[in-house]
Amino acid sequence: MSSSIPPWRSTASAPLLSAFPAAAAPAYIPVQARRSLANHSKPTHGIVTSQPTTQSASPETEDRPRVQFPPPVRSYVQRCFAPENQVASVSIPEMQEKLKQVITDAAQNDKLGLIDWDRLPLPQTMIQNERNKILANPSSSNWAYGQPSSPGDARKRKSTDAHQSETGSPPWRKANRNRFEDRVTHPTTEKKPRITVDQSSKSKANLEMRRKRFEGVGGASPSSPARSPTQTAEANQGPVVGRCQTLEKNYFRLTSAPNPDSVRPLPVLQKALDLLKKKWRNEGNYGYICDQFKSLRQDLTVQHIRNEFTVNVYEIHARIALEKGDLGEYNQCQTQLRVLYAQQLGGHPTEFKAYRILYFIYTRNWTAMNDALADVTAEDKKDLAVQHALNVRSALALGNYHRFFQLYLDTPNMGAYLMDMFVDRERLSALATMCRAYKPDVNIRFITEELGFESDEQTARFILDNSSAELLEEKNGAVRLLTGQAGTLFDQAKAAAHRVVDIKGQI
Amino acid sequence: MCSIATKFKDAYVNGSGPDLAAVLTPIGSPEDPTRLRSFHEFSSAEYISKDLSYALFHGKSLKVPKAEQTAWLDIFAAYWEAVDEILQCEDRRPNASVVTVFNAWKKVANALIRGYSGSACLPAWTLPCLYTVGKYLRTFAINADIEAASRGTAGIGFQEDLSAEVEKNGNLEEAARVINRMFTLCLNDRAPIEESRKWGIYDMTNLLFKTYFKINSVGLTKNLLRAIKAQSADLPPPSAFPKSQIVTYEYYVGVIHFLEENYAEAEEHLTWAWKMCHRDAIKNRELILTYLIPCHLVTTHTLPSKALLAPFPKLEGLFRPLSNCIRKGDLVGFDQAMSAGEDEFVKRRIYLPLERGRDIALRNLFRKVYLAGGFDEPKDGQPPIRRTRVHVNEFAAALRLGSSAERWRVDTDEVECLLSNLIYKGLMKGYIARERGIVVLKKGGSAFPGTGV
Numbered sequence: 037m038s039s040s041i042p043p044w045r046s047t048a049s050a051p052l053l054s055a056f057p058a059a060a061a062p063a064y065i066p067v068q069a070r071r072s073l074a075n076h077s078k079p080t081h082g083i084v085t086s087q088p089t090t091q092s093a094s095p096e097t098e099d100r101p102r103v104q105f106p107p108p109v110r111s112y113v114q115r116c117f118a119p120e121n122q123v124a125s126v127s128i129p130e131m132q133e134k135l136k137q138v139i140t141d142a143a144q145n146d147k148l149g150l151i152d153w154d155r156l157p158l159p160q161t162m163i164q165n166e167r168n169k170i171l172a173n174p175s176s177s178n179w180a181y182g183q184p185s186s187p188g189d190a191r192k193r194k195s196t197d198a199h200q201s202e203t204g205s206p207p208w209r210k211a212n213r214n215r216f217e218d219r220v221t222h223p224t225t226e227k228k229p230r231i232t233v234d235q236s237s238k239s240k241a242n243l244e245m246r247r248k249r250f251e252g253v254g255g256a257s258p259s260s261p262a263r264s265p266t267q268t269a270e271a272n273q274g275p276v277v278g279r280c281q282t283l284e285k286n287y288f289r290l291t292s293a294p295n296p297d298s299v300r301p302l303p304v305l306q307k308a309l310d311l312l313k314k315k316w317r318n319e320g321n322y323g324y325i326c327d328q329f330k331s332l333r334q335d336l337t338v339q340h341i342r343n344e345f346t347v348n349v350y351e352i353h354a355r356i357a358l359e360k361g362d363l364g365e366y367n368q369c370q371t372q373l374r375v376l377y378a379q380q381l382g383g384h385p386t387e388f389k390a391y392r393i394l395y396f397i398y399t400r401n402w403t404a405m406n407d408a409l410a411d412v413t414a415e416d417k418k419d420l421a422v423q424h425a426l427n428v429r430s431a432l433a434l435g436n437y438h439r440f441f442q443l444y445l446d447t448p449n450m451g452a453y454l455m456d457m458f459v460d461r462e463r464l465s466a467l468a469t470m471c472r473a474y475k476p477d478v479n480i481r482f483i484t485e486e487l488g489f490e491s492d493e494q495t496a497r498f499i500l501d502n503s504s505a506e507l508l509e510e511k512n513g514a515v516r517l518l519t520g521q522a523g524t525l526f527d528q529a530k531a532a533a534h535r536v537v538d539i540k541g542q543i
Numbered sequence: 544m545c546s547i548a549t550k551f552k553d554a555y556v557n558g559s560g561p562d563l564a565a566v567l568t569p570i571g572s573p574e575d576p577t578r579l580r581s582f583h584e585f586s587s588a589e590y591i592s593k594d595l596s597y598a599l600f601h602g603k604s605l606k607v608p609k610a611e612q613t614a615w616l617d618i619f620a621a622y623w624e625a626v627d628e629i630l631q632c633e634d635r636r637p638n639a640s641v642v643t644v645f646n647a648w649k650k651v652a653n654a655l656i657r658g659y660s661g662s663a664c665l666p667a668w669t670l671p672c673l674y675t676v677g678k679y680l681r682t683f684a685i686n687a688d689i690e691a692a693s694r695g696t697a698g699i700g701f702q703e704d705l706s707a708e709v710e711k712n713g714n715l716e717e718a719a720r721v722i723n724r725m726f727t728l729c730l731n732d733r734a735p736i737e738e739s740r741k742w743g744i745y746d747m748t749n750l751l752f753k754t755y756f757k758i759n760s761v762g763l764t765k766n767l768l769r770a771i772k773a774q775s776a777d778l779p780p781p782s783a784f785p786k787s788q789i790v791t792y793e794y795y796v797g798v799i800h801f802l803e804e805n806y807a808e809a810e811e812h813l814t815w816a817w818k819m820c821h822r823d824a825i826k827n828r829e830l831i832l833t834y835l836i837p838c839h840l841v842t843t844h845t846l847p848s849k850a851l852l853a854p855f856p857k858l859e860g861l862f863r864p865l866s867n868c869i870r871k872g873d874l875v876g877f878d879q880a881m882s883a884g885e886d887e888f889v890k891r892r893i894y895l896p897l898e899r900g901r902d903i904a905l906r907n908l909f910r911k912v913y914l915a916g917g918f919d920e921p922k923d924g925q926p927p928i929r930r931t932r933v934h935v936n937e938f939a940a941a942l943r944l945g946s947s948a949e950r951w952r953v954d955t956d957e958v959e960c961l962l963s964n965l966i967y968k969g970l971m972k973g974y975i976a977r978e979r980g981i982v983v984l985k986k987g988g989s990a991f992p993g994t995g996v
Binding site: 402403434436 | 570600759762774803832890892894895900901902960961962963964967968974976977983
């Protein structure tokens, strides 16, 4: 009896393997059944709802010509054939085949009573799910469905193989096997989690297969020598073409190949951006906006869309993140923008080069600052924002707080949001310097003006927050800072404020 | 009989790593310029593994464990293919490409790595092979990148996805990954130290340093340093390694600290490298000085002497104009020299520390103001004392020297700011009495420490 193990079953027993036609055998990789996807039936449900009445469906049932099926199974079969459950893309014979598979398998393995038939997806749904998953795999999207191709599909591959083994294995599948395996095991970092899925099994045959595959990578592989590794990686990932039409989508970090059904194509993304811009203006809900932009960026990435629109999306997200002080997110955008600008896709390179310099001042990443400076061309230096950022950097490097705070009060674009992040730090540095240089005291008015505070009150508050109240004294109707007595107070505060900033997502 | 096979056997019998590495070198040697070609002619793609196994291991002269034999056969088979590609390049065949050479050579590297990590476990004395293969992997990668860049997008567009990022350093980045595996292979060997691959660690680290610097990923070097530090207890002391390896290592560690603005630590490592560096290694000494001089400027406020730079005309040209301006306290000249040399400074990543030389120039300028201030009226036959109360306006006037009035308008607050910075940094002793608009300098010849006044 040619039967297969349904994908929701976790036990891949070896004896059944031998029942496969020889052609299908090498492609078989026993793995844990998927437990996470909701549209697949959950094994726990099936096991929990055991029905003692049908426990008699024990080993000997196999030998009987007729099996007495319990009522839930019968109703399941009835539902399969109900007209309202028919799916256009799955023909009745295909569905029947699958149904037969499911039931015979359950009967053979004593699961007739264990499976929760009321919740089990109908065979047509199963077939659809399988197809979708194959389609979701970008590398096979050029091919007919049903082709095993990436290790991400390994868990599902067996059901496909089994399904096809009924009709006989098409010749191109064997022919292409090597090429695909070759791609599959290419040691790029992002592939790692997928490969471990393969490796979870310890069977001998598997080890053998793995050995073969690794040989294919390092040793003399039949592939043309002109294929560079990056090309292989590209080919493996291949751009997805999205089919999703909804404008809004929550961000979900991909753990497997993207599903085209949930990826929005460019025109939809463009509309989505307009919607987001409107929503940001009207509602200003950053949590929502950030999430939406992340999914927008993800859709662009998986479809390999790199054009002016991409730049636009990243720029807008970067600006919003800046406005909200979300530097982790901002840095991700900035890093990507740098790559995009290098490809001359438009946008506002100088504006963001200026931000980049300010950002590295904030994170005190001098190695990266060197790179950023090297990126600035003579042409860029004509830009006001770039000039400003360079001046800020040089003023700080020389400790010229006077210049620094003048520049702070006159920052182009959205640079002030970045400068706000480190202005207090620099105020402490300046105060430490002033306290060493001025004796015996200075008028607080002077500090307010010199360090870009808004008012004397704000200055006093800042000083009190970072030192002690004894340092302020009222004399002749003016508050004065007793610089001569501050000693190392501000030095300590400065040292504390200048500890290296660590931001997630920093390159 | 193929000379490569003979050399291989000799090296193996003698247990000589360098000789073995010479066998795997992908260029002709001085005594045998056509060695690659003769090796290539020795077999064909079809028969290479059979021919190799006969040539390398047949006969009684060499007893090598079976697994090791297989490893070497793999390596030499890959080597033969790489040589095939190299010769195609040399012959300027139409299909020849450095990128292909790089990929073929990468297979040699991978075969070698497998030889060490797999069941064969090649002995540690063969380590020079790893370095040689890694070294040429880097060279081929750089050339491959150049070739890819010169062929431009036209060539790429055909093979690659159109949206694929045009990677400037794609091949070199790939090479870095392979070399990194070699690094791990050396670092994590747990064999007893006499036969450990740990002896290859500095060679591999230096190679990786070079590569990371070239691909502008200096940040990645920190991972290496961390890994080495974590293993340091199990590593032989640096003095046990060849000096050349350690000098290179110290140089890079110095530069890494330098780039993070840890100038004191940078100076320590660079000074060590400077002292240990072979005196005839002019290029290396020049590289060390490129970073050591800015280091000194920041940490000790000293400028390079003419004698020091005499053997290095390039450095003389790089640093002399700046040094002169700093010495004279010529701020305008300093700014001009900085912007004139900016591209070069930024490229060498010494712009940031050199910029700090402005403080020294400023100090020298203000010192002149102090000296020009003359002496106070001597009292009762006492030796004259320098005037220690200097008006802020006098310093402001000095700042205006040599600059057109509008461009370099300095207001009093900024002058005070510059003064307080010098005081804070200890370049000047005294204090500012803001209400009276004067600077009160320290008496007794220590207003400008270290300069005699």
